[in-house]
Amino acid sequence: MSKNVAIVGATGAVGTEMLRCLETRNFPVGKLHALASSASAGKMVQFKDREITLEALEGFDFAGIDVALLAVDTDIAMDCAARATKAGATVIDNSSAFRMKANVPLVVPEVNGALLEERPRLIANPNCVAAIMVMALAPLQNLARISRVHAASYQAASGAGLPAMRELEDSTRAYLAGQKFEPKVLPHPYAFNFFSHNTPIDPETGYNGEETKVMRETRKILDLPDLRISITCIRVPVLRAHGIAMSVEFDRAVTPETARGALAQAPGVRVVDDPAANRFPMPVEASGIEEVLVGRIRRDVSDASGKTLSLFVCGDQLLKGAALNAVQIAERLA
Amino acid sequence: MSKNVAIVGATGAVGTEMLRCLETRNFPVGKLHALASSASAGKMVQFKDREITLEALEGFDFAGIDVALLAVDTDIAMDCAARATKAGATVIDNSSAFRMKANVPLVVPEVNGALLEERPRLIANPNCVAAIMVMALAPLQNLARISRVHAASYQAASGAGLPAMRELEDSTRAYLAGQKFEPKVLPHPYAFNFFSHNTPIDPETGYNGEETKVMRETRKILDLPDLRISITCIRVPVLRAHGIAMSVEFDRAVTPETARGALAQAPGVRVVDDPAANRFPMPVEASGIEEVLVGRIRRDVSDASGKTLSLFVCGDQLLKGAALNAVQIAERLA
The missing domain is CATH 3.40.50.720 (NAD(P)-binding Rossmann-like Domain)
Known part of the structure; x- marks a missing residue:
């Protein structure tokens, strides 16, 4: 076969x-x-x-x-x-x-x-951010309907391809040697810097192309056409794993424990949520592995009703992304 | 005198x-x-x-x-x-x-x-994040009452002092040379990595010490004791300027234009919000200057009422912070 x-x-x-x-x-x-x-x-x-x-x-x-x-x-x-x-x-x-x-x-x-x-x-x-994001959101859909998502991304160089990964390394090497470096692949200096994702901004909405993709695709994959979602996409100087800070609102209260349990059962997800050791999802552990890491699972304190959870996700942009x-x-x- | x-x-x-x-x-x-x-x-x-x-x-x-x-x-x-x-x-x-x-x-x-x-x-x-954040929030308080803030931070090494700044540079140099590096100042590798702020996690809330400080201090400085606020604090590999992605909800609709106007008038704030040139606040431009940079000012599309704005702020952690x-x-x- x-x-x-x-x-x-x-x-x-x-x-x-x-x-x-x-x-x-x-x-x-x-x-x-x-x-x-x-x-x-x-x-x-x-x-x-x-x-x-x-x-x-x-x-x-x-x-x-x-x-x-x-x-x-x-x-x-x-x-x-x-x-x-x-x-x-x-x-x-x-x-x-x-x-x-x-x-x-x-x-x-x-x-x-x-x-x-x-x-x-x-x-x-x-889209790589959408793929990694829905891996953390989908297992929670079984607990309650997701009504709103606020997100901010920490995106790796690999999203702009091998030349961007090389530019990050080369420009950082130049910085550390005190040498000038002219960016060729990305529009802004990348060494020890972060910047708003460089896809064009939609003049109607003010969101960039990456953000619009993530929001639309998340709705389509989760089959939640009316999902209220907003994201800010930022490129940070890491090589190949994205991070996403998310606040997820449900139509009823969901405890962090229930969410953690659902995520722990989900295929392709690994819960890394160890407050005692202060160990949570990060690129050095998410890079090169198949699982998407999820942690910092907590009640969003800005919502007293208990209907909103905060979490942090990290996944390999080139693999699951x-x-x-x-x-x-x-x-x-x- | x-x-x-x-x-x-x-x-x-x-x-x-x-x-x-x-x-x-x-x-x-x-x-x-x-x-x-x-x-x-x-x-x-x-x-x-x-x-x-x-x-x-x-x-x-x-x-x-x-x-x-x-x-x-x-x-x-x-x-x-x-x-x-x-x-x-x-x-x-x-x-x-x-x-x-x-x-x-x-x-x-x-x-x-x-x-x-x-x-x-x-x-x-x-706290450095709170100081930079309120510089962008306070001018908006004159337009409408702020009722809720969702934030995610992109924090520089300088927040952990000179030894952390050196560790970021030294570990990055080692990484690029293919050498091992044992972190001494911070609990996680910092070269091309980001991680949840390493202050202890409050077992009651799941928020870390940094996040708790930012939320409490923002309320106190803005004199909004009941402000609903949530933040996720992440250390990213940059040297001395913090970024904050924010979604700010008001008690009535505020247009991005009005907000931009108020911020442009505010002392200590510089609006950097140029969609055509894809130029927004970033550490290489915020470092070493006194002003806090504010941009990506747009209506938060997850709130159809027009009462929520999204924006991105960047400020020198050692200066205004x-x-x-x-x-x-x-x-x-x-």
């Missing part, structure tokens, strides 16, 4: 992790095609004990491909998804091109994996 | 900035005493064009001192404040020892400087 797989954008931060996830999770890979730009074609990437030659996406024939995992920009994703689905492949797309289309499921398998039972041919992989979730979708379909 | 000044803790991150603020703001300094631990006594610090010899706090006689600026830990501050006030000095204390005492004013001059007209002999300087505010208090008293 092996599947022929194409990874599109195999040299990027997410594509690289997709290859690794297929390997570590023992996905039943038949033929494997690693696709990239023409400039990278002919170079090699590692998969298990073999070397794979990178092929150019341009002109690639998707015939015979069962699953295409796309980790490329929106424009390329749209073109590529059309070609791949036409050739009969099932497409799992990590871009934002299709996420809000009514007929395209936006899936986090632990949350709304049931949508895959209809065997859709095109599945959207969510992108590559792992895509491969988990492929697994559910396989 | 010059004043004899003692800086207690003159070698620390805040004490050093106090000396610099007295200098740059041309405070009318008469005799200047720079006090530190016995270990530092005899060393020199620079003030204007002269060298000052550090004196030991232990055994120091505060007689003849007009103003004592304390930048030391709570225990030392309590002992020192008793000695200095007994000797006739006015004490401005940066520790948390006296902040919540009913008979001690907790002052941010731009906000509640009128409390200084009664010429108190002991004045508390607020500590030393500058203390010196501004001294100026108002002088």
